[in-house]
Amino acid sequence: MGNKFTTLGKIGKYGRFGYFTTRRGKVYTPTFMPDGTRGVVKSLLPEQVAGTGVQVILANTYHLHLQPGEKVIKKLGGLHAFGGWKGPILTDSGGFQVFSLGKFTKVTEEGVMFKHPITGEKRLITPENSMQIQLDLGADMLVAFDHLIGLDEASKEDVKDAFERTHRWLERCTKEFNLLTKDMKPSDRPILFGVVQGGLDLELRKKSLEIVQANDVGGIAIGGLSVGEGQKAMFKVLSALAPLYDPGRPRFLLGVGEPADLRFAYEHGIDMADCVLPTRNARHSTLWGKGDKKVHLTNAQYISDPKVIMPGCDCFTCVSGYSRAFLRHQFKVGEPLAGSLASIHNLRYLERMCEQYRVAK
RNA sequence: GUGGCUGUAGCUCAGUUGGUUAGAGCGCCAGUUUGUGGUACUGGAUGUCGUGGGUUCAACUCCCAUCAGCCACC
Numbered sequence: 001m002g003n004k005f006t007t008l009g010k011i012g013k014y015g016r017f018g019y020f021t022t023r024r025g026k027v028y029t030p031t032f033m034p035d036g037t038r039g040v041v042k043s044l045l046p047e048q049v050a051g052t053g054v055q056v057i058l059a060n061t062y063h064l065h066l067q068p069g070e071k072v073i074k075k076l077g078g079l080h081a082f083g084g085w086k087g088p089i090l091t092d093s094g095g096f097q098v099f100s101l102g103k104f105t106k107v108t109e110e111g112v113m114f115k116h117p118i119t120g121e122k123r124l125i126t127p128e129n130s131m132q133i134q135l136d137l138g139a140d141m142l143v144a145f146d147h148l149i150g151l152d153e154a155s156k157e158d159v160k161d162a163f164e165r166t167h168r169w170l171e172r173c174t175k176e177f178n179l180l181t182k183d184m185k186p187s188d189r190p191i192l193f194g195v196v197q198g199g200l201d202l203e204l205r206k207k208s209l210e211i212v213q214a215n216d217v218g219g220i221a222i223g224g225l226s227v228g229e230g231q232k233a234m235f236k237v238l239s240a241l242a243p244l245y246d247p248g249r250p251r252f253l254l255g256v257g258e259p260a261d262l263r264f265a266y267e268h269g270i271d272m273a274d275c276v277l278p279t280r281n282a283r284h285s286t287l288w289g290k291g292d293k294k295v296h297l298t299n300a301q302y303i304s305d306p307k308v309i310m311p312g313c314d315c316f317t318c319v320s321g322y323s324r325a326f327l328r329h330q331f332k333v334g335e336p337l338a339g340s341l342a343s344i345h346n347l348r349y350l351e352r353m354c355e356q357y358r359v360a361k
Numbered sequence: 362g363u364g365g366c367u368g369u370a371g372c373u374c375a376g377u378u379g380g381u382u383a384g385a386g387c388g389c390c391a392g393u394u395u396g397u398g399g400u401a402c403u404g405g406a407u408g409u410c411g412u413g414g415g416u417u418c419a420a421c422u423c424c425c426a427u428c429a430g431c432c433a434c435c
Contacts, residue, residue, distance in 0.1 A: 035396075035397060036397095037397050037398095038397090042397085058396075060396085060397075062398090063397085063398075066398090090396095092396050093396080095396075096396045096397095097396095097398085099396090100396090100397085100398085101398070104398095117398055143396075146396095148396080195396090221396080223396065224396095225395085225396095226395040226396085227395080227396095228395095234395095252396090253396090254395095254396035255395050255396040256395055256396090257395050258395060261395075273395095273396090274395095274396060275395050275396080275397095276394085276395070276396085276397040277394070277395050277397095279397085280394065280395090280397060280399080280401090281394065283399090283400075283401095284393090284394075284399090284400090284401075284402095286392095286393090286394080296391080296392080298390095298391095299390085299391075300389085300390070300391095334400060336400080339400085
C-alpha cells in the first residue's frame with residue numbers, strides 16, 4: 001500500500017483536505033468524480049471534463065463487461081487508451097447493479113446471477129471476476145464487490161445478511177486482487193477500496209468500518225447510502241463513522257452528488273464521491289444556480305432571458321456567455337450541445353466547491 | 362353552377378347503434394432524478410365539438426340552413 005494519504009489541513013472537526021497518490025498521479029481532495037459509465041462522461045470530451053477541474057472519472061464494470069467486454073478494452077490498451085482520459089480512472093464493482101437491477105438478478109454466496117439485458121443469457125459476477133474485469137479495464141482504483149440492498153423495504157435480517165456477505169466477499173476480493181497484482185511494482189498497483197455496509201444501523205456501520213479497515217485495502221468506500229433513506233438518516237451514518245476512519249487511507253462515499261450532501265460528507269471526513277446527478281440532471285436541463293437553487297432551464301420564464309446560467313460562475317459555459325434563452329431553445333429542440341454545456345456547468349459547480357475546501361482557513 | 366368529402370385541444374386525429382364531468386398522440390406547462398439499463402420518469406392545463414336553427418327526456422353523433430377548405434364534374 002504505497003498510497004498513504006497526506007493531510008494538508010482540516011475541514012471543521014472531522015474533515016480534511018490533502019492528497020493521495022495513484023499510479024496515474026496525485027489526487028487532491030476533497031474531490032468529486034463524475035460517472036462515465038460506458039467509459040466516457042456522457043456528451044463530453046476528456047478535455048472538457050478536465051477543464052472543469054475533475055481529476056478522476058468513474059467507469060462501470062457491469063456495463064463495460066456486457067458491452068464491449070473487458071477483453072476488447074484490454075486488447076486496445078485499457079480504458080485510458082480506449083477513451084482518452086489521461087487522469088486516474090476508478091471502476092465501480094458492479095455491486096450497485098445488484099440493487100438497481102434487482103428484478104433481474106439472483107444473489108447467492110457465489111456471486112450475482114443476472115440475465116444479459118441484450119442477449120438474455122445468464123451471467124455470473126463474483127468477487128473474483130469483478131476484480132479480474134476491473135483490472136482488465138485498466139482501473140487505477142477498484143471497488144470491492146459488495147452486496148447492497150434497498151433500505152426502505154429491507155428487514156433487519158436482510159441488512160445483516162448483506163453486511164456479512166459483503167465482508168465475506170471482501171476477503172475474496174482482496175485475496176484475488178493480491179494474487180492478480182502480485183507481479184506488479186508497488187508503484188504500478190492500483191488501489192482497492194473495501195466497502196462499508198450495514199444499512200442505517202449505526203452499530204453495524206461502525207463494525208463494518210472496523211472490519212473493512214482491518215483488511216488489506218488501500219481505500220475505504222462507504223456504500224449503501226443515498227438510496228432513498230433520506231438526508232437525516234444518511235447524515236447520522238456519516239456522523240457516526242467520522243471519528244473512526246483510519247487517517248492513512250482515502251475515504252470514498254459512493255453515489256452522492258447533491259451539493260448539500262457533499263458538503264456534509266466533506267466536513268465529516270469523506271475525501272471523494274461520485275454521482276450521476278450533475279451530468280444526468282444537466283442532460284435533463286436541471287442546473288445548479290446560486291445557493292444550490294435548481295434552475296430548470298426549460299421553464300418558460302427563460303424563453304428570452306439573456307443572462308448566463310449563473311452570473312459570476314467561472315465555468316466554460318457561463319464564461320463563454322451562453323444565455324439561458326439559447327440553452328433553453330437548444331434543450332427544447334433536443335440539441336445535444338445543450339446537455340454538454342449544462343454538464344460542464346454542473347461539474348464545475350461541484351469542483352469549485354471542492355477547490356474551496358482545499359484551502360487552509 | 363352541380364355533386365361529393367372534410368370541419369372535435371396549439372397540431373394530427375379517435376369518438377362505438379344519439380346516453381353520465383368529450384379522448385389519444387405530439388406540443389405546451391410544472392416537477393422528479395444521489396456507486397447512470399434513461400434524448401428517462403411523474404403530474405398538469407387547454408375545447409362556445411365551424412356557425413345558426415330544429416328533432417329528442419338526452420345531440421360531437423340525426424335533420425335543415427349557412428360559412429370555410431379540398432376534390433370531381435359541367
